[in-house]
Amino acid sequence: xxxxxxxxxxxxxxxxxxxxxxxxxxxxxxxxxxxxxxxxxxxxxxxxxxxxxxxxxxxxxxxxxxxxxxxxxxxxxxxxxxxxxxxxxxxxxxxxxxxxxxxxxxxxx
Amino acid sequence: xxxxxxxxxxxxxxxxxxxxxxxxxxxxxxxxxxxxxxxxxxxxxxxxxxxxxxxxxxxxxxxxxxxxxxxxxxxxxxxxxxxxxxxxxxxxxxxxxxxxxxxxxxxxxxxxxx
Numbered sequence: 001x002x003x004x005x006x007x008x009x010x011x012x013x014x015x016x017x018x019x020x021x022x023x024x025x026x027x028x029x030x031x032x033x034x035x036x037x038x039x040x041x042x043x044x045x046x047x048x049x050x051x052x053x054x055x056x057x058x059x060x061x062x063x064x065x066x067x068x069x070x071x072x073x074x075x076x077x078x079x080x081x082x083x084x085x086x087x088x089x090x091x092x093x094x095x096x097x098x099x100x101x102x103x104x105x106x107x108x109x
Numbered sequence: 110x111x112x113x114x115x116x117x118x119x120x121x122x123x124x125x126x127x128x129x130x131x132x133x134x135x136x137x138x139x140x141x142x143x144x145x146x147x148x149x150x151x152x153x154x155x156x157x158x159x160x161x162x163x164x165x166x167x168x169x170x171x172x173x174x175x176x177x178x179x180x181x182x183x184x185x186x187x188x189x190x191x192x193x194x195x196x197x198x199x200x201x202x203x204x205x206x207x208x209x210x211x212x213x214x215x216x217x218x219x220x221x222x223x
Contacts, residue, residue, distance in 0.1 A: 001168070031210055041197065043214040086151060088212070095159055096167055097142065097212065099151040 002027045002091045004100035012106045013077045021072040021103045023087035031090035031097070032063055034072050038083045046072070046085075077107045111135050115200050115215035122190040122222045130185040130218050132200030140203045140210070141183040145169065145196040146217075152199060158183055190222045 003026040013019055023032075034046040047054050047061040049070065054061050058077075063070040070087055087100045116131045134141065142157035144167075154167030158177040172194060174186040183202075187194060197219050203212040 033212060035212075035214075041217050043199065043201075045211050045213065048211050088152075090210075095140070095165075096154055096157065098154070098168075099144075102151050 001096075002029070002089060002098050004087060004089055004098050006085075006087060006100040006103050008103060009101065010104045010106075012108065015077060015079060015107055015109050017077050017107075018073070018075045019077060019105070021074070021085050021105075023070040023072070023089075023100050025068050025070075025087075025089050025100075027068070028092040029065065029068075029089040030092045032070055033088050034061055034070070035086045035088060036081075036083050037086065037102075043086075074105075077105075079107045079109055081105060082107050113200055113202050113213050113215040115198075115218050117218060118216065119219050120221070122187070122220065124190060124192060124222060126187075126190050128187050128190065130187075130198055130200075130220075132183045132185065132215060133181050134183075134202040134213070135181065136202060136204060136213065137180060138202035138204035138213075139180065141177065142167070142201050143173070143175065143183070143185045144199045144201065145194075146199060147196050155185065155198075187220075192222050194220065195222045196220060 005024045049061045049063045051065040058075045060073045084102045086102045113134045139160045143155040144152035156175040158164045200215040201212045203210045
């Protein structure tokens, strides 16, 4: 099956700092999404981004499908950004979604 | 729209008991799936369905059974609960939203098997 690796596994930021989270995948995909899991366990879709760049407020994401990676940028981080960030991919030709290992982010005041 | 609704939110079972986790969505999504999340880990796909009457296995299907008789509902059955099935279970659905297949998740069911 497809391998999805995220880095770094853990990240601690001072409030107001910027960060970049990375997702590498081992095969061609036709669907890539970024999720935020808040400290209460709820999973929220941030971006649907199989290729290209998107921005939503302080968050933006870029996927370079030909090189099999995606980046999530968080600018001016806030304590409410804390939680775990997952990327999830759907391998081309298949209908199964595979989640990455996640990046646990803690933003401290 | 309620989105994706999971019941119950919490459940404690004894080894060998059976139960059904319920999942319902009101977005008319064709694709539904079940995941489990163990502490400190990502989500692993148990079973999925691409429409009523069609189901398939995911990464970790053993010990679980599913059926999809309607578009709205996708129950997950534990046939004979084992301590290894202690986990948080998430149901998700997806379908075209502005042309994109975005996944929406339920709030989860926290299951303990003693």
